[in-house]
Amino acid sequence: MDYATMLGETVTVLFIVMCYTYLIRETIAFRFVQATYVGLGIGHGLVMVWGYLTTKTIPAIMAGNVLLIFPFAMGLLLFGRLKKQYMWVYRYPLALLVGAGLGLQIMGMLKASLIDQVVSTMSVSLAPTLAGFNSVIILFFVIASMTYFLFTVRGHETSKVNPVLGNLMKAGQYVLMGAIGAGFAASFLGRLAVFMDVMERVVYFIPKLLGLM
Amino acid sequence: MESDAKMSIIQKIGYRKMIYLLVLVATIVPMIYTVGLPVVVSKQTSDLYEFIEKLPPNSNVAIAFAAYAGMYPDAQAATRAGLVHLFRRPLNIVLWHNSPDGPMLLGGELKYVKMGSRIYGKDHVILPYVAASEATTSAMGTNIRGVFSVDSFGTPLDQIPLMKNINKATDFSLHIVMAAAGGNEEWAVRQWNIPHRVPIGAFTISIVYPALIPYWRTGAIVGMTNGVRGGAEYESLVGAPGPGLRRTDILSAVHLLYVGLIVVANMEMLKKKRSEK
Numbered sequence: 001m002d003y004a005t006m007l008g009e010t011v012t013v014l015f016i017v018m019c020y021t022y023l024i025r026e027t028i029a030f031r032f033v034q035a036t037y038v039g040l041g042i043g044h045g046l047v048m049v050w051g052y053l054t055t056k057t058i059p060a061i062m063a064g065n066v067l068l069i070f071p072f073a074m075g076l077l078l079f080g081r082l083k084k085q086y087m088w089v090y091r092y093p094l095a096l097l098v099g100a101g102l103g104l105q106i107m108g109m110l111k112a113s114l115i116d117q118v119v120s121t122m123s124v125s126l127a128p129t130l131a132g133f134n135s136v137i138i139l140f141f142v143i144a145s146m147t148y149f150l151f152t153v154r155g156h157e158t159s160k161v162n163p164v165l166g167n168l169m170k171a172g173q174y175v176l177m178g179a180i181g182a183g184f185a186a187s188f189l190g191r192l193a194v195f196m197d198v199m200e201r202v203v204y205f206i207p208k209l210l211g212l213m
Numbered sequence: 214m215e216s217d218a219k220m221s222i223i224q225k226i227g228y229r230k231m232i233y234l235l236v237l238v239a240t241i242v243p244m245i246y247t248v249g250l251p252v253v254v255s256k257q258t259s260d261l262y263e264f265i266e267k268l269p270p271n272s273n274v275a276i277a278f279a280a281y282a283g284m285y286p287d288a289q290a291a292t293r294a295g296l297v298h299l300f301r302r303p304l305n306i307v308l309w310h311n312s313p314d315g316p317m318l319l320g321g322e323l324k325y326v327k328m329g330s331r332i333y334g335k336d337h338v339i340l341p342y343v344a345a346s347e348a349t350t351s352a353m354g355t356n357i358r359g360v361f362s363v364d365s366f367g368t369p370l371d372q373i374p375l376m377k378n379i380n381k382a383t384d385f386s387l388h389i390v391m392a393a394a395g396g397n398e399e400w401a402v403r404q405w406n407i408p409h410r411v412p413i414g415a416f417t418i419s420i421v422y423p424a425l426i427p428y429w430r431t432g433a434i435v436g437m438t439n440g441v442r443g444g445a446e447y448e449s450l451v452g453a454p455g456p457g458l459r460r461t462d463i464l465s466a467v468h469l470l471y472v473g474l475i476v477v478a479n480m481e482m483l484k485k486k487r488s489e490k
Contacts, residue, residue, distance in 0.1 A: 048313035108403025116431040189419035190287045193441045197286030
């Protein structure tokens with residue numbers, strides 16, 4: 001291991017340990033790492049964006065592509081948000097961004113997120129296979145969760161008026177809870193991956209330093 | 214003092230800190246004592262692998278590399294194995310960066326790719342960073358030169374042999390979104406798959422994965438990997454062991470611990486309820 005890598009690894013491990021002191025209580029070591037991380041992140045992003053501006057946008061404008069002045073100026077107007085009296089300036093590029101974004105989204109969304117999804121949900125297979133079983137379950141889950149949303153009225157107990165609908169709503173509630181739980185579990189899995197990565201750095205640090213790995 | 218003496222060790226440490234400690238142990242022990250549990254490859258992962266494997270030689274593949282350092286460890290295994298697989302096959306690869314962290318992270322991964330007889334500019338090109346958005350993805354689909362005029366090294370696209378016949382989505386046989394932390398895959402579906410019928414593949418993180426399953430079911434996404442687990446699956450398919458397979462034991466150990474904690478917590482709650490009655 002060369003000296004630069006060794007220094008990098010040492011600082012990394014030191015910062016990881018300093019960061020995890022938060023688990024005991026909020027320490028000055030944790031706050032130092034937090035501030036450094038945020039500063040580095042913003043600094044890195046800023047350098048990249050600055051590089052993008054100086055190597056692409058400005059040379060393109062100088063080369064005669066004057067149309068690029070418009071998005072560039074719109075981008076500058078976004079900084080109006082930083083001062084309360086110029087807040088109104090910031091609304092124009094924001095409206096443009098939201099409008100253009102929505103317009104682009106709707107074009108593909110209708111097919112990808114609505115029509116194709118409805119077709120896929122309705123394509124029920126009664127074949128005695130796992131795929132067939134899944135297709136039936138998915139259709140039932142979609143109907144149950146939609147029932148929960150459509151027939152839930154504040155102060156009105158649907159289960160007393162219509163027990164079948166009430167049970168379907170209850171099933172829908174469980175489906176939604178299951179989906180939210182699965183989403184949370186997926187989020188946990190992602191964080192665990194990051195934790196594994198940092199712990200590997202800490203655990204393998206000494207063997208690496210000694211040239212055993 | 215007397216009540217302090219009656220407290221158990223767990224109560225003294227605190228339940229939350231005890232869980233932290235257990236997770237730490239469950240993470241470190243499998244790191245030192247590796248068991249090497251077998252990996253079952255999911256349908257989504259094998260679909261992506263098979264699709265890439267069946268692409269005809271000289272097919273053009275577009276890669277949007279959207280890795281952010283904060284969540285990258287979750288997608289690292291799949292990304293590395295994916296790059297190894299893509300560069301192993303005789304495919305033309307056009308990669309661009311959709312995150313400012315991308316150039317730094319990609320450099321580390323390309324070290325594991327065997328370039329062999331590959332020549333930069335002839336069968337693969339790396340384009341610079343461009344801010345990721347639905348508008349950029351859409352613009353890339355209709356006119357790549359409208360977004361990029363040069364590659365990562367400053368060479369004009371018109372001077373790169375590979376780029377001579379490439380300028381729009383329909384020039385590609387597959388569009389892969391790598392290591393994105395959300396959004397990019399859906400933009401690709403809406404802006405490349407729906408209007409241009411380009412198949413989409415995703416090497417994604419666990420948080421994004423559940424949201425993409427409906428698109429895989431409809432066929433808009435041909436296949437995808439799920440975080441570290443998907444990475445381990447892809448590594449085993451490609452035959453390139455890496456961080457995914459190395460971390461499978463840890464994943465299993467921590468999951469077992471969590472299942473155990475859920476059971477214990479529920480039993481404790483039921484016991485409490487019964488004693489209240």
